[in-house]
Amino acid sequence: KSLQSPQDALAVLSHAILSSLAFRLIAVDDSNNHNEINSNSLPENWNSHGPGGYTFRYKHEQSSLEFVVKLTKLGKRTVVNA
Numbered sequence: 001k002s003l004q005s006p007q008d009a010l011a012v013l014s015h016a017i018l019s020s021l022a023f024r025l026i027a028v029d030d031s032n033n034h035n036e037i038n039s040n041s042l043p044e045n046w047n048s049h050g051p052g053g054y055t056f057r058y059k060h061e062q063s064s065l066e067f068v069v070k071l072t073k074l075g076k077r078t079v080v081n082a
Contacts, residue, residue: 010071014082018056024037025042025056052072054070
């Protein structure tokens with residue numbers, strides 16, 4: 001797994017922060033499929049929509065909610081919505 005862009009690095013950083021806070025990655029897209037990813041590491045296709053956009057969906061054991069993090073490249077900037 002290699003980083004193709006600065007946005008890839010920001011996406012990996014945000015995933016690492018959430019993983020350290022015990023969030024479990026369940027998907028890397030907007031589909032309704034809940035495929036919890038084993039070992040909480042990023043799957044092979046995690047940056048298939050990069051560097052234009054990334055979506056990470058998480059669950060946490062202390063909540064029944066689903067948490068969505070989106071990173072979007074806008075020109076020279078990157079916006080993070082969580």
